[in-house]
Amino acid sequence: MSSTRTQRITLAKGLNMGLRKAMEDDPKVLIMGEDVGKLGGVFRITDGLQKDFGEDRVIDSPLAESGIVGTAVGLALRGYRPVVEIQFDGFVYPAYDQIVAQVAKMHYRSQGRSPMPMVIRIPFGGGIGAVEHHSESPEAQFAHTPGLKVVACSNPVDGYWMIQQAIASDDPVIFLEPKRQYHADKADLDDSMAPDPLFSSRVVRRGSDATLLAYGPTVKTAMKAAEAAATEGRSLEVIDLRTLSPLDMGPVFDSVRRTGRAIITHEAHVNLGVGAEVAARVQEECFYSLESPVLRVCGFDIPYPASRIEEDFLPDLDRVLDAVDRSLEF
Amino acid sequence: MPDFGPDLAEVFGPAAADGGPDLVQLLTPEGERVHHPEFDRDFSAEELRGFYRDMVLTRRIDTEATALQRHGELGIWAQLLGQEAAQIGAGRALRPQDYVFPTYREHGVAWCRGVDPLHLLGLFRGVDHGSWDPKDHNFGLYTIVIGAQALHATGYAMGIQRDGAVGTGDHDRDAAVIAHFGDGASSQGDVNEAFIFAASYNAPVVFFCQNNQWAISEPIERQSRIPLFQRALGFGFPGVRVDGNDVLATYAVTQAALQRAREGSGPTLVEAYTYRMGAHTTTDDPTRYRLSDDVERWKLKDPIARVKVYLTRNGLADDDFFASIQAEADDLGHRLREGCKALPDPKPLSMFNHVYAEETDELRQQREGYAAYLETFEGAR
CATH class of the missing domain: 3.40.50.970 (Thiamin diphosphate (ThDP)-binding fold, Pyr/PP domains)
Structure with missing residues (x-):
């Protein structure tokens, strides 16, 4: 077409x-x-x-x-x-x-x-x-x-x-x-291009120093973080998980085996969130590749706050980059 | 085919423009005082002037808040334009010991309960989720999930029963609860379950439904094929439809229903028949789904204008009175504009407060971690 x-x-x-x-x-x-x-x-x-x-x-x-x-x-x-x-x-x-x-x-x-x-x-x-x-x-x-x-x-x-x-x-x-x-x-x-299968995750930016995992609204945050990190000479891979159940971990494992570091970010509360499951699976499958613990940059474990301080609740560029620093400096 | 009787929707028409034959009215849209065999009562000039003042000031709160939203000072505002009589009538019928469970649109009832409108603005500005102490006003926090508060009201009323504060004959002790909700909420399971519980336990609760004809874009016909007040009968308690743009009738009917509850005779459904003159909220655009003809027709039934006509025609208020109310409204408007802009933004770390009565170590660590993180920025917040 x-x-x-x-x-x-x-x-x-x-x-x-x-x-x-x-x-x-x-x-x-x-x-x-x-x-x-x-x-x-x-x-x-x-x-x-x-x-x-x-x-x-x-x-x-x-x-x-x-x-x-x-x-x-x-x-x-x-x-x-x-x-x-x-x-x-x-x-x-x-x-x-x-x-x-x-x-x-x-x-x-x-x-x-x-x-x-x-x-x-x-x-x-x-x-x-x-x-x-x-x-x-x-x-x-x-x-x-x-x-x-x-x-x-x-x-x-x-x-x-x-x-x-x-x-x-x-x-x-x-x-x-x-x-x-x-x-x-x-x-x-x-729309002449064939789409990826529904239940698949996708690498949306290639990188070699650490892997950022995101879905929904935080994909944009992760991409911005990767762009900002690139200006400091850090190469971040970004994966859009797209599917949360089932998880499509193949691309995640491939990536983490190369980078040795993973950071997941979502707006949902950190406690028992998708990040917890992803971190568990990464340590099960990539244990010997990991250079640092899998980190989570997520919503805090509080009810969603009043909107005038919601940006403090939501994971943002700085919080993601802070986690990248901690991962790389581990 | 067996005969199931007449189609009730055809007989009554859920949205009959005039509210139908069962509408209780004491003051017509033209300002003419009419009488009702069951709910009639006398009103003093002072009471009438009080209703007028309440409605004018409530409308001013609404107008100012709408303007503040347009100027970016509020995130959103739920307008009550056109529903002043329903809310003031219901609010003024309360005794101090009665308890109110509001929706997020009950600004007029909040006014009657002495809640500073700045508290309402704070919620819609996004500085908090509700900053008044419900116990100070016997006025609960605004509930945004549609209809949930109907069950809370019923449970609260069950508590009043257990406290022996029903049917004692003590004017200052016997208490009732009023649950506010709208026509849309009447479809929710929670509201219907509240009806069941209230009937089952004969709870001292008044279900006060402001039927403003619209649930965002959906007309009342989508929620009910019979007049809402008639549903009560199926649950086992009485229902009344009152002209919700008539503050006198709304007051009289609500007072009677509350008294019935306080005496231990159980729940009542009051359907205040009114119209949402504005949008659902400031983010809504009603021109997409309804005709301006309807709005124009309801303008003729304005709740404030009819009281003003009645007061004037009967010599119960003079120009000085109306001018003084106008001045009071202007002062209120000024105070709200300035007060809203001066509302302090919450401190970031305050978002960790009040999650639990007994805070967990985990949460404390999250707060401390975020505090340490914030301090890494220059000019830390």
């Missing part, structure tokens, strides 16, 4: 285009959630979809998250592929019971007879100056639940592809979208 198919898009646009494509490709794909119809969602991710696909396929739901996910279970049992939008991360908990006790277990309970090809989209992460419950990172709670798959996109092109792949998956996928990035940066999408 020619480059005329290349478009410059935001993450919000990529997700919107991906949802549209999935709905065009498969009439069983439905979108459900609060305000997803006429309004196009509070972040406009479903903008224009109800107008083009109708109210039967883009469903404005009553204001009840357990209801949304619970009825999506029924729709999935009936053969539909519901794509559910939870308006904000902190509002997923009324649906938590349906997600962990029903969505996650249905395939297992039914001995594979009742798959749950459902996507639960959750805008996650902070940095938008919001009030309580609008800036959280609940991924570990879902990654800890067998039966769910959990992915996080970090950029517009991945947004476009990963949402389609998640919808095509016959397993339920918790699909995390870094809300701070929705309208932030643009990237070129060439």
